[in-house]
Structure formats: C-alpha cells, structure tokens
Amino acid sequence: MKTSHLYIFSLVLLITGFLCIWSAWHGDSNFTGGIPVGLSSIQLCGSATGGRTLAAFLSGIAGIILYGVALVRTILDEISR
Numbered sequence: 001m002k003t004s005h006l007y008i009f010s011l012v013l014l015i016t017g018f019l020c021i022w023s024a025w026h027g028d029s030n031f032t033g034g035i036p037v038g039l040s041s042i043q044l045c046g047s048a049t050g051g052r053t054l055a056a057f058l059s060g061i062a063g064i065i066l067y068g069v070a071l072v073r074t075i076l077d078e079i080s081r
Contacts, residue, residue, distance in 0.1 A: 003070050003073045003074055003077065006066055006067075006069060006070035006073070007067070007070045009066060010063045010064075010066040010067040010070060011063070012063075013059045013060070013062050013063030013066060014059070014060060014063035014064070014067075016055075016056075016059045016063075017055075017056040017057070017058075017059035017060035017063060018056070018060075019056075020052045020053070020055045020056035020059065021048055021052070021053060021056035023052055024048040024049065024050055024052035024053045024056065025046055025047075025048050026046050026047055026048065026049070027044070027045050027046010027047060028043075028044075028045050028046060029042075029043065029044050029045070029046075030042070030043040030044075030045075031043075
C-alpha cells in the first residue's frame with residue numbers, strides 16, 4: 001500500500017474516533033479564550049460510555065499506529081534515496 005494511502009486511512013480512523021467519542025459524550029464542555037494565551041482554558045466535565053466509546057478508543061489507537069507506520073515508511077524511503 002502506498003504511504004500516502006496510509007496517511008489518509010490514518011486520518012479517517014482518527015476522525016472516526018473523534019466523531020464516535022463526541023456522539024457518546026454525556027456532559028458539559030466549556031472553552032474560554034483570552035489574551036495572552038495563558039488566560040485560556042478548556043474544561044470538560046462528563047463521561048462517555050457504551051459501544052461507541054470502545055469504537056472510538058480502538059479507532060484512535062489504530063489510527064495512531066497506522067500513522068506511525070506511515071511515518072517510518074516515509075523516513076525509510078527518504079534514507080534509501
């Protein structure tokens with residue numbers, strides 16, 4: 001499989017994971033922006049349970065591993081040139 005396809009598939013898995021966890025989220029989130037950036041904060045309060053949470057976890061792990069494989073293949077291709 002081409003390395004570019006691995007990057008795309010990795011991105012699809014990561015986005016799928018984020019969408020699954022977002023759809024399973026029960027709770028509140030709050031974002032406060034300020035200048036300087038040190039005054040900004042993100043607060044998450046809640047939980048995610050069920051099958052979508054497990055799917056999000058597995059999709060995220062698979063996406064990270066696949067991204068690592070693609071990155072190593074890219075580095076090895078550059079070294080061999």
